[in-house]
Amino acid sequence: MNGKKVMVGMSGGVDSSVAAALLLKKGYEVIGVTLQIWMDMGEERKAVEGGCCSLSAVDDARRVAAKLGIPYYVLNFKDIFEEKVINYFKDEYLKGRTPNPCIACNRYVKFGAMLNKARAMGIDYVATGHYARIEYCEERGRYLLRKSATDRKDQTYALYNLTQEQMARTLMPVGDYTKEQIREIAREIGLTVATKPDSQEICFVEDNDYAKFITENTDAPIVPGDFVDTKGNVLGRHKGIIFYTVGQRKGLGIALGKPMYVVAIDVRNNRVVLGDGEEVYSDNLIANDVNFISIDKLEGEMRVKAKIRYNAKEADAVISPMDNGMVKVVFDSPQRAITPGQSVVFYDGDIVVGGGVIVK
């Protein structure tokens, strides 16, 4: 025993289960928790099966905790999840932007509310099964967020909002291993979850049909409007802006004789702007709500690799501070479908420099 207590967020899946097991092995006093975030309003609104915090996750996590011989609790975070994740998600789409709810959940729920709860209970750390590494760098006097051992599984994109205070109290023990190693450890210690598939969809949206979710859960009217080209010529009618995202080609419901893409959403005029293959590319963006990890503050230009969505490839870019606290990102070569509402994350090798939310 090292005398330190850690609260591990458990989903019953292999990663968080092994995280708990690894921390036990290192001598921590481990307390397992699952965050209850879904609403109890009828069967339909329960989290999608397999999501990290679904009801089945509770059953699985409870079983794993019993197997590991650790205390286990279900913590009620419904209110904060609804406010900071679900409402944000709906509002962003209604504003013509494309949100990333996992980033909001990490920021406000897992490393916000859960960390606060752990602190209030006298628990030193929180831990998760994220594929990422947190290290303290003596030289810089800062905590660094590094990519996981396997690039393919890396989850740092969704963690760029971590603050130094949060990182000082957060452990991510699976980041040092490959997914295969994690599965192997799970088998060795006899966890039956070892073969569960990874979950990737938005946990509160069924069948990945986000537009249906928003339509059913908002009082705001979903109003049809015009498709226009970049010159403002009307091309046809759209079903309502929430149904579209920048870069989209499929499902526009109009034939224009050539491939057309959503290049912008004009909320004020309730218009969806379409463009051709070239118009969907751009070589710069502006980000706000920026958080830096490896540096305290961006003083001047900095060369980075920038990633504009969860599954996008990193691209060479130069970032520079703007007067209003925002950051300008100029790419060496044009990027496809830079989408307002999504986050841009900056890397220096395997170190996360920081990130922000794309404004335009």
Place this chain on the structure above:
Amino acid sequence: MTNGLQQRIYYFDHAATTPMREEVLEEMLPYLKGKFGNPSSIYSIGRESKKAIEEARDKVAAALGAQSREIFFTGSGTEADNWAVKGIAYANRNKGKHIITSSIEHHAILHTCKYLESEGFEVTYLPVDQNGLVSPEAVREAIRPDTILITIMFANNEIGTIQPIAEIGKIAREKGVYFHTDAVQAVGNVHINVEDMNIDLLSFSAHKFYGPKGVGALYIRKGVKIVSFLHGGAQERARRASTENVAGIVGLGKAIELATANIDEHNKKLIELRDRVIDEVLQKIPFVRLNGDRYKRLPGNANFSFEFIEGESLLLMLDMKGIAASSGSACTSGSLDPSHVLLAIGLPHEIAHGSLRLTFGIDNTHEEIDYLMEVLPQIVGRLREMSPLYEAYERGNKNV
């Protein structure tokens, strides 16, 4: 008591369940070991099982002031509640479709009523006062020509409030409406007589009074029109078919016999522990309120709301100190919602979130209460130190 980690456990959650008495176990053992006969069989070992069940039935009847043939064994208190409410509703739907209940019932009643609403029945959920009491006059006023059932719990599982059951029973009888009471928390803690109190149906469960889990019973007054709950064999007068849980029923019989024989002594001890805790908590901890009526409450029940903190964190920290307590009702996952009972007595959402239920039993001692009173103020203090609400309050106070 210790847990799997050999930590000493201080058990203050007797409203959730109770440890089974040694005498009850002794009484049950023969029916788990040698005496396995099916009570419906004609041969000797079958008859022995049957006799044991009927003796248990006699004990229950004696405890409630009922006749033996009016007692029907079930698998749980929830089952008895479901049977009573649905059984009356379906058997009397030609007469009417209106049911009266309260807003602070256990989910076994509330969710059953909700289900019946989806089946076309109409339900009136009576409000309660700030102490959780149902007004008998409000019951009277709610009765309509098509009212077929009044179901009001005997004592509340969260705040311990004991309802004016005899008064409500009198009104129901006058108006010719069936009266059911969920007495799961009351049996063994309150004197009950179904005749004097004009009760037509009453449900309870053995594990709340030091009996085994998985067995309960429903008292059904002779002549009450109710549909059978399970169809099949002739067990329980063909109203609740199923081969009987012989050992469980025997345990229930012994447990209710002991509980009612010792009820005054039991209550005296529990009231002493309860009042000590209530007095000391109100004295030692600021910004706390007692939920439920100060006197018309179950002998072992204390329920507090601590301002500025979440009940969830409090319970978890108590658990880490070996103290088993509860905040009332837990949902499917085990996580905690603000209780419908605390909201019904008018507590704001955030205070309803900060509640703690301590329920004492015969196994508790003053030494255990010493430990509780040492640990609880510390934890409340620590949680308040970390609470942004408390900080804001303190700041606001200094500015004044």
